[in-house]
Amino acid sequence: MIVVKIGGSAITDKKGFKIVKIDSIERVAKDIAEVRPRKLILVHGVGSFGHPFVVKYRLKEEKNLEGVVRAHMSCKELNAMICEAMLMYGLKPFPVHPLLTFKLRGGKITFDIDIFEKALEEGFIPVTHGDMVYDVEDRFFKVLSGDDITLKLAKAFKAEKIGFATDVEGVYVDGKLADVVTWKDLDKIGFSKGVDVTGGMRSKVEKILRSGVNARIFSISKFKGFLSCEEVGTLVKSD
Template sequence: MKSIVIKCGGSVMEDLGDSFFESLSELKEEGYQLVFVHGGGPAINKMLELYQVPHEFVNGLRKTTPEVMEVAEMVLSGQSNRKLAAMLQKQGLKALGLNGSDAGLFLGEVVDQEKLGLVGKISGVNRPLLEKLLSEELIPVITPIASTEDGTKLNVNADYAAAAVANAIDSEHCIFVTDVEGIFIDGKLSSHLDKKEIEQHIKDEKITGGMIPKVTSAMKAISQGINSVMIVSGKDAFYKNGTWIGTNVSAKKEVFN
C-alpha cells in the first residue's frame, strides 16, 4: 500500500487552493493513500485569548496546562479537524476526522511535566487502525493529540505527529504544507536540500525570515526517524503530471522519486 502523510498547519488551512486539491486527487488516482495530520495554532491562540487563559511558549512548544489542553482539544477536534475534513469532502475526497487520542491511535508520553506541562511525544501509533481505514479508501484527518496509558490527553507538536505516522505506516513521502512553493535559494526553487546545505544557507542568509522555522521543523521531523520531508505550497499544485513541485529536505542527499 503506497501512502503519503500530509501535515497541514492551522495557519495555512484557510488558504488551501483548488490546485492543491487537484494534486491530492491526482495522487489518489495513482494509487496513493493519504493521511492528514493538522495543527490549529492561530485558532487555539484566539480561543485562549477569548477565554483569558494564560499561555506561553517554551523553546517553540506551547506550555500546556490542563486549562490550555482543554481549549486546545476543543479547537483542534471541534473546529480545525471539522473544517479540514469538510474541505476534503467538498472536493470529493472521503475524509474521516479523528482525534489522535481516539482508539489508542496515538499513544503518548509526557516530555517534561515541570517545564512544558501536558506536552507529549508519540510512543506508539495504532497501525492496524490506520491500515483498516486506508483499505476502505478513507482519508484519516488526525489531530495531534495523544493519550497516555492512563488516559491523560497530551498536546503533541503536529510536525512530530506527522513524522510518527509516516514511520508507523512506512509512508513513501511526508509532506509539510506551507504558504510557499518550497525553499528558494538565489531566487530559484531548490528541489532538494540536505541538512548541511540548509545550515550553510542559513549562515549565508540565503534562508531567512519565515522560511527558517519551516526548514527547522522539517529537520526536527527528520530527527524523529523519517528519511525526508517535502515542503510544498497549499495554494498551488504540488504534484502535477507525475512531477513533484517543492523542496525535498533530507539529512543527506538521496534521490526523491
C-alpha cells in the same frame, strides 16, 4: 502510501485568531478528488486554531485542563471544516483526533495504528492533526505537532512520498529557494512569521532530517503537482 501535511500557515492566518483560509482547504480537497491517490493519509497543522490557545493558557508551562480542552475543541473545529470540504468533493475523510488516539511516554510518541489501517482498508482517507496529547510518564498534556505526527505515520506506513505543504514556495537558504536542503543548511533557516509554539520552518526541517527520511516542503498552491509526483518546492534530504 502518501503522507502529507497541510501546514497551519497555509490553511489559517497565523497572525490572527481562528481565521480559516477556506479557499485553500477547498482547493486541497479538489486536488485530492482530481488525482485520487490510491493510499493517502492527510495531516493538518492547526495554525491560529491551536497555537494561540497554548500561549493564552500557558499550556507548555502549566497543566490547565480548561486550556487543554479548549485547544483540542478548536483543533477539532478546523478538522471538521477540512472533512466537510472533502465530503463536498466526494471524498471519504476519516477524522482521527490525537488526544484520543496518540500517547506520549517521556515525549516519545505511540499511537493506535489499527485505527489508520482499518480506515484505509475501508477506503477512507484518515485526516489527523496537531493536538494536545497526554504524556503518561509525567502526567502532563503536551503539544504534539502535525509535523511529528506526519513523520511518525510516514515511518510506520513506510510511505513512498512524504510532503509538507505550507504558505511559502519551499525552504529559503541565503535568501534563495533551495532545490535540496541537508544538515549543512539548517543554521541558515528561520522560524515562523506568526504565532507558533512548535518551532516553525527550522524545526520542521530539523525533524525531517532527524527522522532519516526524505520529504518535500512546498507551497500549498502546488498540492496537486505534489500528488502527481512533480518535484515541487524543496527536497529535504537526510540520506
